[in-house]
Amino acid sequence: MPVYSMTGYASGQSAAPCHPPLTLAVELRGVNGRFLDLALRLPEELRAHEPALRQLLTARLARGKVELRVTLQAEPSAELRDVPPATLQRLAALQEQVRGWLPGAASLSVADVLRVADSAIPIAQTGLGQAALGLTAQVLTEFIAARQREGARLAALLGERVAQLRALALQAAPLVPQLIEAQKQRFLQRWAEALGSAEVQPADPQAAQERALAEATAFAIRIDVAEELERLAAHLEEIERTLERGGETGKRLDFLIQELHREANTLGSKSPALELTRIAVDMKVLIEQMREQVQNVE
Numbered sequence: 001m002p003v004y005s006m007t008g009y010a011s012g013q014s015a016a017p018c019h020p021p022l023t024l025a026v027e028l029r030g031v032n033g034r035f036l037d038l039a040l041r042l043p044e045e046l047r048a049h050e051p052a053l054r055q056l057l058t059a060r061l062a063r064g065k066v067e068l069r070v071t072l073q074a075e076p077s078a079e080l081r082d083v084p085p086a087t088l089q090r091l092a093a094l095q096e097q098v099r100g101w102l103p104g105a106a107s108l109s110v111a112d113v114l115r116v117a118d119s120a121i122p123i124a125q126t127g128l129g130q131a132a133l134g135l136t137a138q139v140l141t142e143f144i145a146a147r148q149r150e151g152a153r154l155a156a157l158l159g160e161r162v163a164q165l166r167a168l169a170l171q172a173a174p175l176v177p178q179l180i181e182a183q184k185q186r187f188l189q190r191w192a193e194a195l196g197s198a199e200v201q202p203a204d205p206q207a208a209q210e211r212a213l214a215e216a217t218a219f220a221i222r223i224d225v226a227e228e229l230e231r232l233a234a235h236l237e238e239i240e241r242t243l244e245r246g247g248e249t250g251k252r253l254d255f256l257i258q259e260l261h262r263e264a265n266t267l268g269s270k271s272p273a274l275e276l277t278r279i280a281v282d283m284k285v286l287i288e289q290m291r292e293q294v295q296n297v298e
Helices: 044-058 085-101 110-119 128-172 175-197 205-223 226-245 250-270 274-294
Strands: 008-016 022-031 036-041 064-074
Touching: 008 128, 022 128, 036 044, 044 064, 044 128, 064 128, 128 226, 128 250, 128 274, 175 274, 226 250, 250 274
Parallel strands: 036 064
Antiparallel strands: 008 022, 022 064
């Protein structure tokens, strides 16, 4: 299955089967969110169809903050409709009433009269709900396709970061034995210098050397990051498997990113050398970039 982003946009229009003729327009916008959060913006003529529209969306979307906006717009007509005399009388009476309270109010223009008259015509809603559902289904398919394209881009970016983290882990692995051996030689050298400058020699030089080696061993245990590197490699493999599997992967990826961050922090805290510290910092930068991308994965 593909990886889907929670970010997407799609829109569509069609002629609404009603009188007077109207254009039905549908827009879908999506951003990231922990759960599926739907917001429907509908005209009054379609309020009764909100449950059906909501069911249509929840059947195909799993996560994200999604807004559905449906509008009805009057189609331009070359023919002007006659305004009923009763409507003109009512508008004239309302205008006189308003100007009685507000003498400075502007008079109604011909365009104002035509617009008000058109809005007063009741809309014949036969088939309007089915048209809205059909157009929303088409736009939803385009919306999901847009999220899939964005998801593929996110998966590619995450794959690149995984490869970079593996390269840094390979750089870190040989550094620890080198550091341990160098520290061991420093311990032995310091003990040899201490023994040479001491006025009273120890009764058992062999025991003194063994103590130096024990301290070197304790140092080696303290800075050993082999376990952290193994866990980091395991998490990277799991991220790759999750991306290959696809589907609803966002929450699992988010958990794995947290585990990666934990291992990188431990690696940095155990680091006795500047080079290993630099690798840990580079790892945390890459992991933070991955975390930002994963926030948009469904």
